[in-house]
Each structure stands twice: as C-alpha cells, then as structure tokens.
Amino acid sequence: MSEQRDGTRRSAAWFGAEGRNGMIHRSWMRNQGLGPEVFDGRPVIGIASSWSELTPCNAHLRDVADYVKRGVWQAGGLPLEFPVMSLGETLMRPTTMLFRNLMAMEVEETIRANPLDGVVLLSGCDKTTPAMLMGAASVDLPALMVTGGPMLNGKFQGRDIGSGTDVWRLSEEVRAGRMDAADLAEAEGCMSRSRGHCMTMGTASTMACVAEALGMQLSGSAAIPAVDARRYALAQAAGRRAVALVEEDLRPSKVLTRDAFENAIRANAALGGSTNAVVHLLALAGRVGVPLSLAEFDALTTEVPVLVDLMPSGRFLMEDFYYAGGLPVVLRELDGMGLLHREAVTVGGRDMATETDGARCWNREVIRTAGEPFRPAGEGxxxxxxxxxxxxxxxxxxxxxxxxxxxxxxxxxxxxxxxxxxxxxxxxxxxxxxxxxxxxxxxxxxxxxxxxxxxxxxxxxxxxxxxxxxxxxxxxxxxxxxxxxxxxxxxxxxxxxxxxxxxxxxxxxxxxxxxxxxxxxxxxxxxxxxxxEPRPAPVDAPPTRGWAKLYVEHVTQANEGADLDFLVGGSGDAVPRHSH
CATH class of the missing domain: 3.50.30.80 (IlvD/EDD C-terminal domain-like)
Structure with a gap:
C-alpha cells in the first residue's frame, strides 16, 4: 500500500491534505487510537449501521459490524463505522414507510459528506434495506450490502410458527373463539426466539433476497440465519470485498442495471415474495435511472412459477430455505428456464452465471424444480x-x-x-x-x-x-x-x-x-x-411542519415507488463545498 498522500483516493482530499485542514482531519481521528500509518492512502470503508434497540431485527448489527471491520483490516483498508437512522417495523408509528425516504436521504448525505471510498450497508428490518440501497445508489460510491439474517424458526406446541404470519393467524383464532388468550401469550414468547429479522418470506427476507438477486449482496448470504456462525464469516468476507470494490471501482451504477432489476423481479416472483418489493424496486430504479414501470412486474413474471414453499404462502421458514440451498438454487432454476440474465454483474466481482452454476438443492420440499413447482406461473x-x-x-x-x-x-x-x-x-x-x-x-x-x-x-x-x-x-x-x-x-x-x-x-x-x-x-x-360534488375535508388534518409536511408535498404515487420527487435520480459523490 502506498505511503504517499497522492490524492488518488476520494478520502485523500481529507486525510491526505497538507497544512491546517489535513491536521484537523487526521488529528481528531487519532483520539480513537489510530496511528499515522492508517492515513497512508489506503481505502477508507464506511460501515453504515442501522443498529438500534428500537429496531429488534437490527439489534445485533453492532456485532456484525465488528466482523466487517476485521475483513476491511485484513484487506488493508481503514474501516469506520457510523450510525444511520433505523426503522423498526414493530414499534415505529405511524408507519416506517413514512420514514424510508428520510433514511435514504440521511444515508446518501452521510456517505457523501465524509471521507469514504466505499461503504458496507448493514440492514435487516423491512425498510432499512431499500432505504440504504436507495441512498447508496444516489451517491454511487462502491458499495455492498450485508443483511442481518433471519431469526431461527419459531417453535410452539411442537410445531414451527412464523413471525407475522402466525401473529395474524393466531390472533384471528382468538377472535373466532378457537384459541384462548393463554395460548396466544405462550406463542408470543415462542415466536421470536433468536436475533434476526422475520423468518417468514416477509418484506425483510424478501428484500434481503432481492438485494442478492440484484447483485448488491454476496451470493448465498441472504438466507443465512442471524445466529449462524456463517453469517459472521460472511460479514468478514464482505469487509474484504469492500476494499476490492474500491480497487476495481465497481460502483452500484455498474451493478444496478436493467438486467439486474429483471433478475430481482423474477426472483421475487419465484420466492412468492412480498408485495412491498414492487414499490421498493420502483423507487430504487428511479435513483439509478433505470426505466421500470409497474406493468413490467406482471409482464416479466408470466412464465415464473412459485418455487419456494415458505410462509406466508406455504409451510416452511427461512432457516429451512437456507439449509435447502437458499437463493442461488432459485436463481439457478430460473436460469434453467432461460429467465435469468447470466451476464449481470455482482458485487462479488463475478457474473450471475458464475455465482449460481454450482448451486445445489438439499431439500426439494422447500425449493421445488421448475418442472414441479410449488405453485404454477402467474401466482406471485x-x-x-x-x-x-x-x-x-x-x-x-x-x-x-x-x-x-x-x-x-x-x-x-x-x-x-x-x-x-x-x-x-x-x-x-x-x-x-x-x-x-x-x-x-x-x-x-x-x-x-x-x-x-x-x-x-x-x-x-x-x-x-x-x-x-x-x-x-x-x-x-x-x-x-x-x-x-x-x-x-x-x-x-x-x-x-x-x-x-x-x-x-x-x-x-x-x-x-x-x-x-x-x-x-x-x-x-x-x-x-x-x-x-364538493370533496369532503381530509379525514385527518394535513401535517403543517417537519418531515411529514415535506413528505406529503413531494411523495410520488405507489406505482412510481413512493419516493420524493426531488430525490429521483442520483447526485454523485462530489461534496459541493468544503472548508475549515
């Protein structure tokens, strides 16, 4: 690694500067125990963490970040972890979707404003994944995602239960008089029994798989349970790979192509994934300038059967999906049908064909073949x-x-x-x-x-x-x-x-x-x-201040991704002004 502050990296504008500015940037960083050798021009990798105890699905991401740091250090980079807004689906009111665009804006501006050459995005709960992808795509620095992984299967009275899906089902059983409140209380303590996000094919698991199908997450990583040691090994590998992304100048704009979006849309259909993937993919496509319409979510999937037997559409859970082979098996099945863009680039540095060619299925009850699908084409x-x-x-x-x-x-x-x-x-x-x-x-x-x-x-x-x-x-x-x-x-x-x-x-x-x-x-x-006829007054008074007012004035419709109109399109990584 060069010891010359030659300005070849973006971070060198901060850490390689001479005189007063350079002293300010380096000196304050050294209060964290960093020596002068880390300012030698090596890649600076930001680790954007949506850790929060108010976001239970992401509450383990500090530990995940430690393993990412190991990987960055191993590859000769300088890891710097920083917090971003966290959106906890189970607690936030009125809805986390109100804040997805705010989080995306914060991610974008935080990355752009700081001396970073690349970034690792740590997400998990539903809206944290698309928000981070949207923000990073708008800056377009080398980036990859590490999701926190699903919880272990819930276990209740001798059977598996799934987050969310069994909340709706069991609460309806109580309302119908077929289950008592004591059993419901017992199920409450049996469902979320480990770290991680929802282990059904809900929005969190769907968006983790979508990130992998887009090529923005390392192959095979979406379904690894949060508490599995392989999740941490993966995080370490992601840290190493982040340094390589900077060296290769592999940016989201080179990964998030039209082919990548078509792969993700078809993967979501094969998974029986969340309807929320539609609105998030529309918004993300808008950030990178890829033309994508709502109609294409139907047109692209008319030949795609549902291959995965997972709740809420089926029986199994994400832990079972991982043990069966995970998303690479699904992508390989799509490839066999001629429905996968094999040349699409991934953050692993290889094309999608290479990433999936060796995938093997270990449980055909969980992941079906194209010839004997779980549900026929058109049922996503x-x-x-x-x-x-x-x-x-x-x-x-x-x-x-x-x-x-x-x-x-x-x-x-x-x-x-x-x-x-x-x-x-x-x-x-x-x-x-x-x-x-x-x-x-x-x-x-x-x-x-x-x-x-x-x-x-x-x-x-x-x-x-x-x-x-x-x-x-x-x-x-x-x-x-x-x-x-x-x-x-x-x-x-x-x-x-x-x-x-x-x-x-x-x-x-x-x-x-x-x-x-x-x-x-x-x-x-x-x-x-x-x-x-005169339109009735709004059922609730429109917001008059703050984020909610800005949101209402600028949010687009669902078929356009529900992004803010002034955030569509990217802005690049240049800092408009700087001084000290």
Missing part, C-alpha cells in the same frame, strides 16, 4: 388495472383464496382504517362472505406514509361463521408476512382524487385476476357526478 404478485385502479394495483395471488380471484360483490366503505378496526368485531356489521371491504385514505399522501394496513382483519361475525377470508381493497400496503385476498397500492390513491375516493357502500366491485381487471361497476355519468 400480479398487477390489476381497471376503472377502480387506472394506474394499477397489486395482489399476491399465492396468499389469496382461489375462490376470490374472480369475484363480484358489494362494497362496504371506510374512510379511516381505525374506523373499520373499531367495527370489525361488531356482531351487527352488515357483511356477508361476498362483501368487498374498501379501506381508503391510506396511501402515500392520505395517511400519510402508506401504512401496512391493507390486510385488515376479517369481520368477527364471518370468522364465527367459518369464513376466513374476504376480498379487501385499499390504497395501503400489507406486511409481507400477511396473507389473504387483499388488493393493495390502488393508484391513484383516494387522497389525490383517485376513483377509490368515489366508491360508496353498496357499489358493486368486480375483480378478475386472470384478466388482470379491477372495476367499479358504476356508470361513468354517475361517477362524473360524484366527482363534481
């Missing part, structure tokens, strides 16, 4: 359009009831999700098995923040009658761990005047998933008359 996330969703809506077919995929029913409309929740246990609620529950004003601007409330509970009166699913439609999102016949992300949302705002209780709604249609069966003249 589909995109619906029609008079109720002109700009699109999404439905996870593998989590829905087959009998509701072609359905016509009368709407029961709620302007606030809280109002529906208050009514859900009312024994006099006017619902039948054919009722279509509509919850609106829960989109990006309407809530604000686009919360995960689209899988509202089935009315208690129906549960008690043995009806476990009804068609639900909203402009909200749904937890990736959730299930049910839930049409989500309806765009435009009600709060900006989309057709969802015009629906009235008693209106007939028709869905035909095979035809990709979602229609409000009200004639145009009546809808036009409704649209001319």
């Amino acid at each position: 996330t589909v995109v619906l359009r029609g008079s109720l969703a002109p700009d699109g809506a999404v439905l996870k077919v593998s989590a829905a009831s087959p009998e509701l995929l072609k359905h016509r029913g009368q709407a029961l409309v709620y302007d606030r999700v809280e109002d529906y929740i208050a009514d859900a246990d009312d024994p006099e609620l006017p619902v039948t098995a054919s009722t279509v529950i509509v919850v609106r004003n829960a989109g990006p601007r309407g809530y604000p923040g686009f919360p995960e409330v689209g899988n509202v509970p089935v009315p208690k009166v129906l549960l008690e009658a043995g009806v476990n699913d009804v068609l639900r439609i909203s402009d909200a999102r749904m937890s990736g761990t959730g299930y049910g016949s839930c049409v989500l992300h309806v765009a435009p949302e009600a709060a900006v005047g989309g057709p969802l705002a015009l629906v009235r209780t008693g209106d007939w709604i028709e869905i035909d998933v095979a035809a990709r249609r979602l229609d409000l069966d009200v004639d145009r003249e009546e809808l036009a008359a409704r649209a001319r």
Whole structure:
C-alpha cells in the first residue's frame, strides 16, 4: 500500500491534505487510537449501521459490524463505522414507510459528506434495506450490502410458527373463539426466539433476497440465519470485498442495471415474495435511472412459477430455505428456464452465471424444480388495472383464496382504517362472505406514509361463521408476512382524487385476476357526478411542519415507488463545498 498522500483516493482530499485542514482531519481521528500509518492512502470503508434497540431485527448489527471491520483490516483498508437512522417495523408509528425516504436521504448525505471510498450497508428490518440501497445508489460510491439474517424458526406446541404470519393467524383464532388468550401469550414468547429479522418470506427476507438477486449482496448470504456462525464469516468476507470494490471501482451504477432489476423481479416472483418489493424496486430504479414501470412486474413474471414453499404462502421458514440451498438454487432454476440474465454483474466481482452454476438443492420440499413447482406461473404478485385502479394495483395471488380471484360483490366503505378496526368485531356489521371491504385514505399522501394496513382483519361475525377470508381493497400496503385476498397500492390513491375516493357502500366491485381487471361497476355519468360534488375535508388534518409536511408535498404515487420527487435520480459523490 502506498505511503504517499497522492490524492488518488476520494478520502485523500481529507486525510491526505497538507497544512491546517489535513491536521484537523487526521488529528481528531487519532483520539480513537489510530496511528499515522492508517492515513497512508489506503481505502477508507464506511460501515453504515442501522443498529438500534428500537429496531429488534437490527439489534445485533453492532456485532456484525465488528466482523466487517476485521475483513476491511485484513484487506488493508481503514474501516469506520457510523450510525444511520433505523426503522423498526414493530414499534415505529405511524408507519416506517413514512420514514424510508428520510433514511435514504440521511444515508446518501452521510456517505457523501465524509471521507469514504466505499461503504458496507448493514440492514435487516423491512425498510432499512431499500432505504440504504436507495441512498447508496444516489451517491454511487462502491458499495455492498450485508443483511442481518433471519431469526431461527419459531417453535410452539411442537410445531414451527412464523413471525407475522402466525401473529395474524393466531390472533384471528382468538377472535373466532378457537384459541384462548393463554395460548396466544405462550406463542408470543415462542415466536421470536433468536436475533434476526422475520423468518417468514416477509418484506425483510424478501428484500434481503432481492438485494442478492440484484447483485448488491454476496451470493448465498441472504438466507443465512442471524445466529449462524456463517453469517459472521460472511460479514468478514464482505469487509474484504469492500476494499476490492474500491480497487476495481465497481460502483452500484455498474451493478444496478436493467438486467439486474429483471433478475430481482423474477426472483421475487419465484420466492412468492412480498408485495412491498414492487414499490421498493420502483423507487430504487428511479435513483439509478433505470426505466421500470409497474406493468413490467406482471409482464416479466408470466412464465415464473412459485418455487419456494415458505410462509406466508406455504409451510416452511427461512432457516429451512437456507439449509435447502437458499437463493442461488432459485436463481439457478430460473436460469434453467432461460429467465435469468447470466451476464449481470455482482458485487462479488463475478457474473450471475458464475455465482449460481454450482448451486445445489438439499431439500426439494422447500425449493421445488421448475418442472414441479410449488405453485404454477402467474401466482406471485400480479398487477390489476381497471376503472377502480387506472394506474394499477397489486395482489399476491399465492396468499389469496382461489375462490376470490374472480369475484363480484358489494362494497362496504371506510374512510379511516381505525374506523373499520373499531367495527370489525361488531356482531351487527352488515357483511356477508361476498362483501368487498374498501379501506381508503391510506396511501402515500392520505395517511400519510402508506401504512401496512391493507390486510385488515376479517369481520368477527364471518370468522364465527367459518369464513376466513374476504376480498379487501385499499390504497395501503400489507406486511409481507400477511396473507389473504387483499388488493393493495390502488393508484391513484383516494387522497389525490383517485376513483377509490368515489366508491360508496353498496357499489358493486368486480375483480378478475386472470384478466388482470379491477372495476367499479358504476356508470361513468354517475361517477362524473360524484366527482363534481364538493370533496369532503381530509379525514385527518394535513401535517403543517417537519418531515411529514415535506413528505406529503413531494411523495410520488405507489406505482412510481413512493419516493420524493426531488430525490429521483442520483447526485454523485462530489461534496459541493468544503472548508475549515
């Protein structure tokens, strides 16, 4: 490693400077025990950590960071760990999605403002992964991701239970009178029994796999359990690889290509992954200038079967998925169908074909073959359009009831999700098995923040009658761990005047998933008359200050990724001004 401060690295503008500025930058760093030899021009690798005890899924990332540091030191770099905002899905209100773009902005600005040549992104919980990818992509310094890994399988009364998925299922059992509160309390202590994020194929596991399929995470790393020693060995390897990325000048813009996004979209379909991947991938594509539309999430996956038998669509959990061979096996199956871009570059420095050619499956119950899939092609996330969703809506077919995929029913409309929740246990609620529950004003601007409330509970009166699913439609999102016949992300949302705002209780709604249609069966003249009526005041007063005000004024619609309009596109790594 050169000992000359020759200015060849970005960090040399700080640590290689002469005179007063150079002294300031180096001297204060030395209070951490660093000697002068570390300022010799070696790559400076930032470790962006979303560790927080308020984010249980990420609470072990300080330990992961230590192993990343080992790898950076081994490869001759200088590791510098720094905190970024952390978004804890289970605790934050009103919803972490309100803050995804804020976290992405903080990641972007923190990387750009500091003497870094490359960065390792430590994430885990749902929104921390896309936020970090978005921020790093906008700066476009060499970067790779290390996710924290899933928890071990939950164990309850002799069987496996999964985070999120069994929360919804068991709580519904209590509401229906088929399970008592004591058993539910016992399950609470059995579900989250180790470090890590949700071990179902929820949004956290989905986005970890998506990051790997994009080429932004080392091959085979997404599914390693958080407490498995191989997770820490992987983190160490990532530290070494981060130094190499700087030497090779391999930046996110060279990895996050159109081919990479197509690989990720198809991988998500094969996994039966979270509907949230759609909105996150749209936002990330916008940051790197890759044209991507909502319609392509359907068009690219018409030939992709669901290959993985994981909750919430199936039986198994992420621990089982890892032992079966993990994502490389799924990608290899896609390759065998001619549905993988083999030349796509990865942060490992190799193409996707090389990364997956040696993948072997050890459990065909968990990961099926293309010839004998878990579910046939077209049963992942589909995109619906029609008079109720002109700009699109999404439905996870593998989590829905087959009998509701072609359905016509009368709407029961709620302007606030809280109002529906208050009514859900009312024994006099006017619902039948054919009722279509509509919850609106829960989109990006309407809530604000686009919360995960689209899988509202089935009315208690129906549960008690043995009806476990009804068609639900909203402009909200749904937890990736959730299930049910839930049409989500309806765009435009009600709060900006989309057709969802015009629906009235008693209106007939028709869905035909095979035809990709979602229609409000009200004639145009009546809808036009409704649209001319004075719009009611917002159900909640719009925010008047702070981040929420900025968010509402600039957030895009769901079909555009729900990013802030002024953050679309990258800005590079140049610091506009500097002085001391």
